[in-house]
Amino acid sequence: MSRLAGKTILVTGASSGIGRALAEQLLARGTSVLGVSRNPASLPEGVIRIQADLTRREDVQAIFQDLGCIDALVNCAGVAYLSRIIDGNPTDWEEMWRVNVMALTLCSQLSLRHFPERGGRIINVSSMSGHRVPPSGGFYAPTKFAVRAISDSMRHEIKAAGIPVQIGTVSPGFVDTPLLDLYFRGREDQLQKTRQSMTMLKPEDVADCILTMLESPPHVEIGDIQLRSSDQRV
Numbered sequence: 001m002s003r004l005a006g007k008t009i010l011v012t013g014a015s016s017g018i019g020r021a022l023a024e025q026l027l028a029r030g031t032s033v034l035g036v037s038r039n040p041a042s043l044p045e046g047v048i049r050i051q052a053d054l055t056r057r058e059d060v061q062a063i064f065q066d067l068g069c070i071d072a073l074v075n076c077a078g079v080a081y082l083s084r085i086i087d088g089n090p091t092d093w094e095e096m097w098r099v100n101v102m103a104l105t106l107c108s109q110l111s112l113r114h115f116p117e118r119g120g121r122i123i124n125v126s127s128m129s130g131h132r133v134p135p136s137g138g139f140y141a142p143t144k145f146a147v148r149a150i151s152d153s154m155r156h157e158i159k160a161a162g163i164p165v166q167i168g169t170v171s172p173g174f175v176d177t178p179l180l181d182l183y184f185r186g187r188e189d190q191l192q193k194t195r196q197s198m199t200m201l202k203p204e205d206v207a208d209c210i211l212t213m214l215e216s217p218p219h220v221e222i223g224d225i226q227l228r229s230s231d232q233r234v
Contacts, residue, residue: 003215005030008070010063012054012107013077015042017177018125021203022074022210023047029211034070036063036077054103055095064110072121072214073111075104080183084138093139100143105150112165119164123213124151125206126171128228140183144171148224155223166221168213173228176200198231 009026013019014035020043023033027046035047036054043049052059054077079099083092108122129137130144148169155167174180174194184191194200209225216222 002029002031003217004211006032007072008032008034008068009072009074009214010034010036010067010070010107010111011074011076012036012103013075013125014044014047015039017076017179018172018175018203018206018210019074019076020044021207022076025204025207025211034067055098057102057106060103060106061110063107064114067114069116070111070114070120071116072123073107074210074214075107075122075124077103078125078179080140080179082136082138082183082185082187083140088139096140096143100140101146101150104147108150108154108167112163115165117164119166119218121166121168121214122154123210124167124169125210126151126169126224128171128173128226130169130171131226132234134234151224168222169224170206170209170213171224171226172201172206172209173232174198174200175203175206177203198229200232201227201229 009031011019011023014023015037023035024044026033033047034050035043036050036052037043038053040049040051050063052063077099079096081092083089104124124147126147127144129141130148133141151167151169158165213222
């Protein structure tokens, strides 16, 4: 039996991509899944649906009102636009910052009130763009560097406060999800060439890594998993 059977896990961005793949695998392990999405009708069957627009602070705060106890939070929600620093659209920057950084951080902070005394886990889905800046990194890469820094800062603070919660991140390279279509909007030909030139990671590949972290014994804390397709050079 899975260590996750009977536990309750909150997953943001659970209606598509990595979040959806994770939610489906958790359900198969007998986990109660609370799925957060802007479009809750798109959530997998069996997920407890929570509607929220993560660009809105009040929506994020509402997720945790009367939430009850959870055993883990997985921040899968993210936005990726190819928006350059020198001439990018500040509206795109703001949306990425609100979802990738602010919502993730606030969810992490508010979740601390809902873990049992024995503790729990917070896992943040980051990116290889949070470890190195690719030529097309634009404003997206800084948001993922922020996720890495926030995760490390929170880990230090939690240890100092004696809170029994573990923090981890998963940092994938190219994953074939709707997020990738968003990132390559206006450059569909380049996306097609990229798909033809490599076998990209699947959402299930990343979900497997998250499950490894979630299923680890309580004394094992995995800080960060970096993964990319074997065809991806950088």
